[in-house]
Amino acid sequence: MMNKSPRIKRDDASKPEDAATSPKAKGEQKKGHKEKVRKIVMIVVVIIGCAAMLLSVTAMACSGVLNQVTSQEDYKLTGGVAATVKGVNITEDTITKQIMAVRNAYGYGSNGSWAQYLVDNDLTPESYREQVINNYADQYLQQAAINEHDITVTDEEVEEAWQNACSSYGGEDEFLEQLKSYGYTEDSYKSSLKNSLAQDKLKEAVAPAEDPTDQQIIDYLNENLDTYNDARRSSNLLISVDSDATDEEKAEAKAKAQEALDKINSGELSFEDAVEQYSDDTGSKDDGGDVGWDKLTSFVTEYQDALSQLSVDQVSEIVETTYGYHIIKCTDYFHVDGDITSIDQVPEEIRDYISNIVKTQAQSEAYTTWWNDYKEKADLQINPMPEDVPYDVSLEGVTKSTGSAE
Secondary structure, eight states: OOOOOTTTBOSOTTSOGGGGGOHHHHHHHHHHHHHHHHHHHHHHHHHHHHHHTTTTHHHHHHTTEEOOOOOOOSSOOOOSEEEEETTEEEEHHHHHHHHHHHHHHHTOOSHHHHHHHHHHTTOOHHHHHHHHHHHHHHHHHHHHHHHHTTOOOOHHHHHHHHHHHHHHHTOHHHHHHHHHTTTOOHHHHHHHHHHHHHHHHHHHHHSOOOOOOHHHHHHHHHHTHHHHTTEEEEEEEEEEOOTTOOHHHHHHHHHHHHHHHHHHHHTSSOHHHHHHHHOOOHHHHTTTTEEEEGGGSOBOHHHHHHHTTOOTTOBOOOEEETTEEEEEEEEEEEOOSSOOOOGGGSOHHHHHHHHHHHHHHHHHHHHHHHHHHHHHHHOOEEOOOOTTOTTOOOOTTOOOOTTOOO
């Protein structure tokens, strides 16, 4: 079971424990996260552009040419054929325009900055060109396979994926603003989403996911037992406190938490009844405060530290976090000495969680095998790079920037 309560879930499971309570650290993390998202969006919109240029791929394939819309650029095009895939030509100008679009998007307009970017990323003009050609070939082959398997995606499915993407970024307005800053629109992004959903359906068609056997789940757990052993399930009663609360308001909240704890400890209220009467955590309140297993999610440091000290049915003292004051009850514990020998030793929620992991890994491996075979049969042939393409720059004397490796 995944954590139902955003009021105890750690924002970033990979951050250091002391960062959880540091406002300055949180600000730096938020800034870093926004920069990472900006870079991701940059990459996404470049892919959107690439995908948009292939939307009429079927019609172009009929003419034996993959090309993009003609546009006026301030660089020289060479003409010619960069590669062929399934007997269809990918034009050299298509590849040149895409690479130059990437240069402009990343701000590497000058030859010096472009050369530095290539060196920092262990690339050459030739290897970068090959990557772009492979990207085009992959998109064409994916679309060809989608057509061969009669796969369709509805407008309703695209809209649902769009809303999920907006939610992940912080809202539709903010996400649209970011896309627009790179010259893309809601429609162009939805075209990319439609293609992505079609690819997911293609994967299901050629490598359908199958539920793993009990033994496969056991084998996976035994190989990764250190990760899941000693997992604890817990329920949470929260008296919330606003981040800008006064000392008096904090004292009132803590007193309310103490009142609830006293009633639990005296037997006047069960933990579940106390949650119903007192808790402000709407995400878990209807389930008696249940927030699932700690090994399947990541709680804020103070909550996790307190939970780790509890045995089954034990209730904590008051635990203060940035969300307020918590009372925690450990409701289950998973521990195995040696190896797991029976699926009955594994709690259902952990079993389901591992089942999804094993199923996804098996499907991914099966799809990769299918894709490699499909692509090999497509007979991709890449021609040598022309000498006078505008992205061909000398890398002589260029060394990696300090701290360029990420």
